[in-house]
Amino acid sequence: MAEERVAKLQLQRVQWRPYAAETELSDALLRAHATVVTQKPSTQGLLWPSKLGLLVCLPRPIIFVGPVKGAIGDSVQRTCNSACFAPGEAESLADYLEDLYSTWPPAGATVLNPGWTFASAYKEWKRVLGVT
Numbered sequence: 001m002a003e004e005r006v007a008k009l010q011l012q013r014v015q016w017r018p019y020a021a022e023t024e025l026s027d028a029l030l031r032a033h034a035t036v037v038t039q040k041p042s043t044q045g046l047l048w049p050s051k052l053g054l055l056v057c058l059p060r061p062i063i064f065v066g067p068v069k070g071a072i073g074d075s076v077q078r079t080c081n082s083a084c085f086a087p088g089e090a091e092s093l094a095d096y097l098e099d100l101y102s103t104w105p106p107a108g109a110t111v112l113n114p115g116w117t118f119a120s121a122y123k124e125w126k127r128v129l130g131v132t
Contacts, residue, residue, distance in 0.1 A: 003016065013101075017031075025054070026054070026058070029054070029055070029058055029060065030058060030059075030060070032060060033060070033061075033100070033101075034060055034061040034062070034063055034097075034100055035051075035055045035058070035060050035061070035062050035063070036062075036063045036064075036065070037049045037051070037052055037055065037062055037063070037064045037065075037066075037072075037076070038064075038065045038066055039064075039065075039066030039067065039072060040066065041066060041067050041086075041087065044066070044067040044070055044072075045070070048071075048072065049072065052072065052075070052076075055079075056075060056076070056079045059080075061079075061080070061081040061082050061083070061100060062076050062079050062082040062083075063082070063083060063085070063093070063096070063097075064076040064082070064083070064084045064085070065084075065085050065086075065087060065089075065093070066084075066086075066087070067086070068084040068085065068086050081100075083096050
């Protein structure tokens with residue numbers, strides 16, 4: 001359905017990538033200008049989007065579409081250049097994407113977000129999930 005919508009809107013800068021193996025995931029994500037995480041509002045408080053722990057460490061903006069007030073929204077908004085949008089906020093999301101596109105590529109080297117390491121991300125991920 002997403003590919004059909006892209007074709008209908010005649011979007012030119014969309015690329016579809018195949019599944020990335022775990023060993024290739026970080027490199028695949030770094031090829032993106034931004035990452036997108038979604039969550040249905042009905043799952044708020046029950047689920048944490050599975051790749052968010054890794055995405056908050058990468059030097060890429062996160063676009064979160066879901067409940068903006070809560071642990072996930074708070075976490076995303078603390079991540080550099082990231083933004084949260086409630087379902088239906090298409091115009092605000094489009095404005096954000098336009099601003100993001102106009103400032104690409106970002107300044108600076110490809111590094112983890114300040115203060116993060118993959119080990120600290122893993123520790124945070126375990127904390128969020130309640131795993132000891």
